[in-house]
Amino acid sequence: MKLERSNTSEAVAAYVLRRLFDGDLRSGQRLDLDAIAEELGVSRVPVREGLIQLERDGLVERAHYRRAFVAEFDDATVREAFELYGMLSALTNRRVARRRDPAVLEALGKLDEALARCDGPDEFESLAREFRRVVNVAGAGNHLRALLRTFSGLVPVAARFSIDDALADERAALHAEYVALRDGDPAAAGAAALAHLRLTADNAIRALRRRGVFPPGDRSDTDDPGWDDAARIVEGSET
Amino acid sequence: MKLERSNTSEAVAAYVLRRLFDGDLRSGQRLDLDAIAEELGVSRVPVREGLIQLERDGLVERAHYRRAFVAEFDDATVREAFELYGMLSALTNRRVARRRDPAVLEALGKLDEALARCDGPDEFESLAREFRRVVNVAGAGNHLRALLRTFSGLVPVAARFSIDDALADERAALHAEYVALRDGDPAAAGAAALAHLRLTADNAIRALRRRGVFPPGDRSDTDDPGWDDAARIVEGSET
DNA sequence: AGATTAGATTTTGTATTCAATATCGAAACC
DNA sequence: GGTTTCGATATTGAATACAAAATCTAATCT
Numbered sequence A, B: 001m002k003l004e005r006s007n008t009s010e011a012v013a014a015y016v017l018r019r020l021f022d023g024d025l026r027s028g029q030r031l032d033l034d035a036i037a038e039e040l041g042v043s044r045v046p047v048r049e050g051l052i053q054l055e056r057d058g059l060v061e062r063a064h065y066r067r068a069f070v071a072e073f074d075d076a077t078v079r080e081a082f083e084l085y086g087m088l089s090a091l092t093n094r095r096v097a098r099r100r101d102p103a104v105l106e107a108l109g110k111l112d113e114a115l116a117r118c119d120g121p122d123e124f125e126s127l128a129r130e131f132r133r134v135v136n137v138a139g140a141g142n143h144l145r146a147l148l149r150t151f152s153g154l155v156p157v158a159a160r161f162s163i164d165d166a167l168a169d170e171r172a173a174l175h176a177e178y179v180a181l182r183d184g185d186p187a188a189a190g191a192a193a194l195a196h197l198r199l200t201a202d203n204a205i206r207a208l209r210r211r212g213v214f215p216p217g218d219r220s221d222t223d224d225p226g227w228d229d230a231a232r233i234v235e236g237s238e239t
Numbered sequence C: 001a002g003a004t005t006a007g008a009t010t011t012t013g014t015a016t017t018c019a020a021t022a023t024c025g026a027a028a029c030c
Numbered sequence D: 001g002g003t004t005t006c007g008a009t010a011t012t013g014a015a016t017a018c019a020a021a022a023t024c025t026a027a028t029c030t
Helices: A008-021 A033-040 A044-056 A075-099 A102-117 A121-139 A142-149 A154-165 A167-182 A186-210 A225-231 B008-021 B033-040 B044-056 B075-099 B102-117 B121-139 B142-149 B154-165 B167-182 B186-210 B225-231
Strands: A068-070 B068-070
Touching: A008 A033, A008 A044, A008 A154, A033 A044, A044 B044, A075 A121, A075 A142, A075 A154, A075 A167, A075 A186, A075 B075, A075 B142, A075 B225, A102 A121, A102 A167, A121 A142, A121 A154, A121 A167, A142 B075, A154 A167, A154 A186, A167 A186, B008 B033, B008 B044, B008 B154, B033 B044, B075 B121, B075 B142, B075 B154, B075 B167, B075 B186, B075 B225, B102 B121, B102 B167, B121 B142, B121 B154, B121 B167, B154 B167, B154 B186, B167 B186, B186 B225
Parallel strands: none
Antiparallel strands: none
16 A cells, blocks of 8 residues: 555545545444554554544544444434534634635635636645635634644545536535625625535535445435524624 | 553643643743653653644644644633634534433433532532533534534633632523523523633633733733624524 | 855654553353 | 353553654855
């Protein structure tokens, strides 16, 4: 197994995550430290640290001197992740829209333009991530950034499925976010983030079902009350 | 230095956090791995892993092959942490209130009773943490629990200051949460969580200022728009 | 004098080794 | 026959040792 040789522990986390999305690893399955270490040709220390990261991301269960297991990973779990990520993104969007920082808006404008022109999922994904990064740096403090980082493994990987399946919808949703931010409308910017992530979640979960990643009996509906809770962020009048 | 000998890395994280709240460590200050390791009489591996955890919590800045530093830590940062924690707690409260699980409500009822009777900050703190734990287990999925865990270091330590300073207010705020949960009123339960954490944040920040933990010029006001953003979760009609 | 770069030093990351704990299986007991 | 306890095995956690990278210092050049 070839391996990115900087930040081994993150590479390990990415590797395990990929196998999760490939359907190789199922909920409750045990994670053999030594096996992973050997598969990747690294020591056990970075493997452990990678699993610690995944534990913090809610994807792995660990206990002192006990084996590590894959945490619950079904469509409801993925949906919850996107609900939370959408809620937090709505927060950052609100702040950025309220601040109206010209430098930030100009940077976002350039990205929006590039996103409109760009072709191909690779380029789109790269630009979209940069867009979100700029917004987060501008609108999130240390702790909010830390929370968002919790999803830095899962969300991009899942979002890629949505990009591959529905590039046009993704483009429109992201553009809507930009417009709201440019107009300095916090409520609209928050709502746009939530709508975008909800779209992404639906597409991603559909794709993952097709791939057989989720256990068969799993079929939680697309309109669970979690989204309504999250929507409270963007409802109500201006602050 | 004496040290709890299970989960060394967590003990390290707790130790660094304590020194942060004691004012020994300031923003931007470098964290010497070897020094900490020697102070605690442990190796460098668990120290590094402890700092990795604090990095994930937004309290430490780290980069590949670069020294570790204390992240920004001022009253605005602490307030943001409580805003986010309050928002997430509001989410769990909403869910628990909607579910109306009799077993959960009974457990919470017992805790509420004990909280009404109990005397002394130690006992109150213990019961209050248990109360929150029960709610989180009942109302949060893997990812929401992971996000809440992000604050498992900072929030309890800071909250303790509020308990010491204003036990009566804390008791009232927590009881209000219980009442809303028992009545199955999601909106009220969410609002109560937010109000509670806002109270806690104000008290804690006041105490930390007294202790001289924050840099001197630091004086962000108590009514920043972040709370309003968070409040959007709990406003609006029932789902 | 100030900037630049090459070497020495420090510091971090990873591998290896050793210790601590849990898991698994078989024998003993009820 | 089923359950419990004790020992062997497996597996994780931490300490030590080694390698890789950055920082610091000082000498060199402009």
